[in-house]
Amino acid sequence: MSWKKTADAAVIGGGMMGIATAYYLKRLGVRDVVLLEKNTVASGATGRCAASFRAQWGGELNITLGKACIDRWEQLEDHLGVDMNIERYQGGYLLVAYTDSQYEQFKKNVALQNSMGVESRLIDHAEARKICPGLSVGDAVGFSFYGRDGHADPMVSSFAYQEASKKIGVRIEKFTEVTGFKVGDGCVKGVKTNRGYIDTDVVVNAAGPWAGRVGAMAGLNIPVKGERHELLASEPVEWGVCPTMVMSFEPDYYMFQRPHGSILGGCGPGKYRAEAAPFDDYEMGDCWNFLEHMTGLMRKVLPRAKGVRVVRQWSGMYDITPDLQPVIGEADEMKGFWVNVSGARGFMFGPIAGEMVAEKIVKGSTSLPIDEFHWRRYAEGRFLVEPSVA
């Protein structure tokens, strides 16, 4: 296969953050854009994720960006000009508060969201059962709900970006693993891979949970670690068993039904893994404890699903940053070396984060605020506070 030794920009990582960055760089006029993926597009965290999007955040910045993400997701196929069905479904997120302090936080979040044009609302048990009949959360204090939150197919969505990127001339190199960088005079000069070297002045590290490792190859300290999260899927069943995204931050779980019929459920590792956080995972894997715990949660929260069969369990990866918020920007110590890491929300955030990073690289400014996500904030002792994460 032919190998081109130069590029105007090289994006590392074929998850949603990377493929979207490559697409928008090209769309904004960068001539020769190459995407480097060690496996295939959507083979890492994005393709394995629960693939949902929401505006129900607790911080202003995230609400602004969450809104923009929903606008983009609602029109993704048209926006990309591809004839693919990403199976988007907007049945809302039904967030469950099990304690008074959680519910107090929901009240603050909803007030802030409403002030910013997100028409979320607090709802009671009766309405929660109307939205999700059969829900069994008698021990909950209250709920919040926003009907435009939703989900889509993470794999087909990534491939939609891949097809759109190919159409406009982005080169996509699969089975191409980055092995190092050429640097000099405080600038990045090129990327070394298992298939050859590429001379380029612009590199975007969008390797998600592996971004720390990729950064280390350039001598940079990018504060990202991996944390394995597991999910399960049921056989397809009649629509309506769980028509909204039921989610709780503590205890940490989510469950929802895809338009295709499968019920998906997942949770963080805190409750079922023997070892304690922080985790430092880079491999996928499945464990029995997760299956037992998650199906236990489903029996408890969604008893009508108890006769449904689980057909598959698998794992994905969260990219964990010190404040669980995105890490985005150009390295202070290395010109041309950019990072675009989502903080465990690459699927929902990718289509906007990719465009913003491309704008920043091409124009020097962005139409939506992302500057605060630079990781120099940690050295300066600033952490972004976002109450609505698990």
Add this chain to the structure above:
Amino acid sequence: MSENKNCCCREDDTVLCRCEEVTLGTVRKWIADGYDTFDEIKRLLRVGMGPCQGRGCRDILLREISAMTGKPISELSPGTIRPPVKPVKISLVGRDYSGGDHK
């Protein structure tokens, strides 16, 4: 594509994946477009993600990829076989959290 001597006996409208009702013709189109690994076809078309979890379609898809790319099947990744081995009811494996200890 039907000229390929390895697959001329199977028509494009033959169903390759019965769980998800995916035809050979659809798969062939995407393999030709560069989705030439088991995992890519699985992620794109859900082949192998239904109740049979690939038991029916895995070998057929690998044979098709091999025929179209010229790579021997022994060099192709067969994807990941995931637990549970058989579909299992939520009530059968789930822990009993009726006492409220799920928190």
